[in-house]
Amino acid sequence: MAHLVLDKLSKAFGNQQAVSELDLTVAKGEFVSLLGPSGCGKTTTLQMIAGFVEPTSGAVTLDGADLLAKPPSKRGLGIVFQSYALFPHMTVAENVGFGLEMRGLGRAERDSRITEALTLVGLASFGERYPRRMSGGQQQRVALARALVIRPPVLLLDEPLSNLDAKLREGMQAELRAIQRTTGTTTILVTHDQSEAMALSDRIVVMNQGRIEQIAAPEQAYASPASAFVAGFLGKTNRLDGECTDQRISVAGAAFAAPAGTASGPVTVSVRPERIAFGPASPAAIPGRVATRVFQGAHWLFEIETAQGAVSVIRQNTGEGVPGEGDNVHLHAASQDLLVTERRP
Amino acid sequence: MKRRRAATLVPYFLSAPALLLFLAVMIVPLIMTALLSFYDWGQYKGIVPEFTLKNWREMIADDYFLEVYVRTLRISLLVTLFSALIGVPEAYILNRMSPRWRPLCLLIVLGPLLISVVARTLGWALLLGSTGFLNQALVSLGLLSEPVGFMFTETGVVIALTHVLAPFMLLAVWAALQRLDGKVEQAAFSLGASQFSVIRKVVLPQIIPGILSGSVIVFALAASAFATPAIIGGRRLKVASTLAYDEFLNTLNWPLGAAVAVLLLVALVAIIVGCNRLIERRFAQVFE
Ligand SMILES: Nc1ncnc2c1ncn2[C@@H]1O[C@H](COP(=O)(O)OP(=O)(O)O)[C@@H](O)[C@H]1O
Ligand SMILES: [Mg+2]
Numbered sequence: 001m002a003h004l005v006l007d008k009l010s011k012a013f014g015n016q017q018a019v020s021e022l023d024l025t026v027a028k029g030e031f032v033s034l035l036g037p038s039g040c041g042k043t044t045t046l047q048m049i050a051g052f053v054e055p056t057s058g059a060v061t062l063d064g065a066d067l068l069a070k071p072p073s074k075r076g077l078g079i080v081f082q083s084y085a086l087f088p089h090m091t092v093a094e095n096v097g098f099g100l101e102m103r104g105l106g107r108a109e110r111d112s113r114i115t116e117a118l119t120l121v122g123l124a125s126f127g128e129r130y131p132r133r134m135s136g137g138q139q140q141r142v143a144l145a146r147a148l149v150i151r152p153p154v155l156l157l158d159e160p161l162s163n164l165d166a167k168l169r170e171g172m173q174a175e176l177r178a179i180q181r182t183t184g185t186t187t188i189l190v191t192h193d194q195s196e197a198m199a200l201s202d203r204i205v206v207m208n209q210g211r212i213e214q215i216a217a218p219e220q221a222y223a224s225p226a227s228a229f230v231a232g233f234l235g236k237t238n239r240l241d242g243e244c245t246d247q248r249i250s251v252a253g254a255a256f257a258a259p260a261g262t263a264s265g266p267v268t269v270s271v272r273p274e275r276i277a278f279g280p281a282s283p284a285a286i287p288g289r290v291a292t293r294v295f296q297g298a299h300w301l302f303e304i305e306t307a308q309g310a311v312s313v314i315r316q317n318t319g320e321g322v323p324g325e326g327d328n329v330h331l332h333a334a335s336q337d338l339l340v341t342e343r344r345p
Numbered sequence: 346m347k348r349r350r351a352a353t354l355v356p357y358f359l360s361a362p363a364l365l366l367f368l369a370v371m372i373v374p375l376i377m378t379a380l381l382s383f384y385d386w387g388q389y390k391g392i393v394p395e396f397t398l399k400n401w402r403e404m405i406a407d408d409y410f411l412e413v414y415v416r417t418l419r420i421s422l423l424v425t426l427f428s429a430l431i432g433v434p435e436a437y438i439l440n441r442m443s444p445r446w447r448p449l450c451l452l453i454v455l456g457p458l459l460i461s462v463v464a465r466t467l468g469w470a471l472l473l474g475s476t477g478f479l480n481q482a483l484v485s486l487g488l489l490s491e492p493v494g495f496m497f498t499e500t501g502v503v504i505a506l507t508h509v510l511a512p513f514m515l516l517a518v519w520a521a522l523q524r525l526d527g528k529v530e531q532a533a534f535s536l537g538a539s540q541f542s543v544i545r546k547v548v549l550p551q552i553i554p555g556i557l558s559g560s561v562i563v564f565a566l567a568a569s570a571f572a573t574p575a576i577i578g579g580r581r582l583k584v585a586s587t588l589a590y591d592e593f594l595n596t597l598n599w600p601l602g603a604a605v606a607v608l609l610l611v612a613l614v615a616i617i618v619g620c621n622r623l624i625e626r627r628f629a630q631v632f633e
Contacts, residue, residue, distance in 0.1 A: 050531075051534075071534075072534045072535055073534045073537050073539065075535070076537070078535070079532065081528045081531070081532060083526055085526055085529045085531065086529070086532075087532075087533070087547060088529075088551065089550040098533065098536050098546075099536035099537055102537035102538045102542060103537055143532075146536070147535075150536060
């Protein structure tokens with residue numbers, strides 16, 4: 001199963017640790033995203049796989065063969081850069097054909113594979129254009145075709161959609177996923193956009209400061225984040241400061257049983273806005289007052305004033321009545337929707 | 346309405362001082378030189394402001410002038426070629442150097458520009474002379490049986506001019522290299538290209554505009570260079586600029602000197618504009 005394996009991969013620039021002991025196993029045909037804030041080491045990781053950054057320590061193997069022993073030009077990986085990095089002096093067809101030319105393929109075979117790749121990305125009639133005369137989205141597709149035409153075992157994408165406007169980005173996401181399904185190419189995507197990572201990937205690797213915070217399927221990482229960082233990075237979340245004493249957590253005027261194994265001391269309770277419900281007063285509910293209420297069609301957005309500051313709540317529009325601004329409410333959440341983490345005082 | 350008219354005139358008023366200066370120090374002397382080339386001249390009568398084609402006819406009829414212009418062209422082309430052969434790789438290597446050493450190496454390469462051309466050329470005269478360092482070294486190494494005369498030869502002029510002008514090529518190419526996206530080279534490597542292929546198929550085509558503008562600068566400076574051909578070439582080996590100088594200051598035939606200078610200017614402009622057109626069309630997609 002293991003196709004591409006990163007084993008304790010590390011990179012230090014001077015005394016700054018950009019990537020620390022990264023372990024990751026990617027299966028054949030899998031779509032994995034490296035997700036994290038800017039500067040967390042995603043690009044560095046990708047560049048180490050590609051061969052443009054030499055790791056300080058660790059190993060990378062592809063189907064059991066040591067990848068680090070080969071120069072970038074012998075690794076045969078497909079790479080799409082954030083800036084597209086197209087050859088400006090070559091036509092689209094020449095761009096796509098470059099990798100085939102370097103492999104010494106004959107004219108006829110080259111042409112048929114160029115056509116095939118351009119058709120795959122929906123640019124069949126653009127072969128004679130120069131990249132400069134194309135839109136960002138089209139250049140992006142050319143870059144993708146150029147990387148895929150060499151039939152790489154692994155496709156590396158570094159923030160490929162971040163230069164596109166929001167609307168185009170959504171369209172390209174769907175297309176990227178469809179293309180990846182068609183070709184079955186193992187893909188590693190680097191992004192700082194959590195919705196992009198969730199929309200595209202089989203698994204998400206959430207990174208922070210050069211370390212892996214969590215590796216999980218998108219819905220799993222969203223529903224049960226391994227840390228407060230993951231909870232905060234994947235989607236919106238409310239963070240409330242509380243205290244744990246004698247296996248009970250008290251937060252903003254509510255108290256409930258702590259999850260097993262929670263140490264006594266200050267804690268952070270994270271809960272998603274859409275997992276909070278309004279209900280009757282109870283010792284386990286947080287009392288508050290509706291500060292703002294915004295109608296969004298399919299759902300309502302609330303800001304609730306509590307003893308611990310503002311809490312956002314999202315409720316589906318089911319047609320039933322909802323509290324109005326200024327109303328007193330009580331916030332309920334199921335215990336499995338709460339993430340309790342220790343907080344450094 | 347009136348105000349709108351006034352507003353459109355403002356740019357002209359603002360640029361008027363610069364335009365006037367340009368007119369006074371550049372256009373007027375040029376026109377006067379051009380007019381001068383149509384004046385008559387005689388050993389005893391001096392300059393006579395009478396329209397005549399004598400000077401131009403003399404230049405066309407006398408093979409000596411043709412020889413000088415062909416020599417000027419040959420020297421300029423060779424200097425441009427060698428400057429490119431030296432400057433382009435130099436710029437590429439400098440551009441890839443680690444940021445720690447780059448400033449130092451750049452200073453060493455561009456340092457000669459800080460020294461007067463006359464001083465540098467006299468230095469070359471010392472090196473190239475028949476008892477100069479180069480000849481002595483080659484002879485004592487047994488590579489030459491007797492000293493070769495570099496002085497007063499085209500070879501000597503080309504060597505010295507290349508040394509003077511190669512940094513201009515380097516600067517132009519360097520500027521073009523700086524605008525390249527390093528990721529484009531990485532993309533080429535990832536597609537299986539060797540270092541050689543990357544340079545030949547990816548880097549070189551993209552820096553053509555830089556090489557071209559460097560060539561224009563070097564060619565123009567070489568064709569109009571005075572100090573270097575005057576010192577290394579001496580009184581015998583004439584190029585267009587030293588010829589014009591001689592007509593003006595030795596023979597005192599100003600009209601003929603003016604004709605020589607005007608022809609040099611016209612030829613330079615024609616060659617440069619022509620080459621620019623040709624190459625811009627050929628590499629249209631590289632130019633923005
Ligand atoms: N060539 C380099 N030299 C020094 N530091 C670098 C270099 N490349 C990246 N870094 C540092 O390594 C860290 C990770 O960078 P990067 O992998 O580009 O982050 P990301 O792609 O996640 O935004 C950053 O703090 C960055 O400043
Ligand atoms: Mg990055």
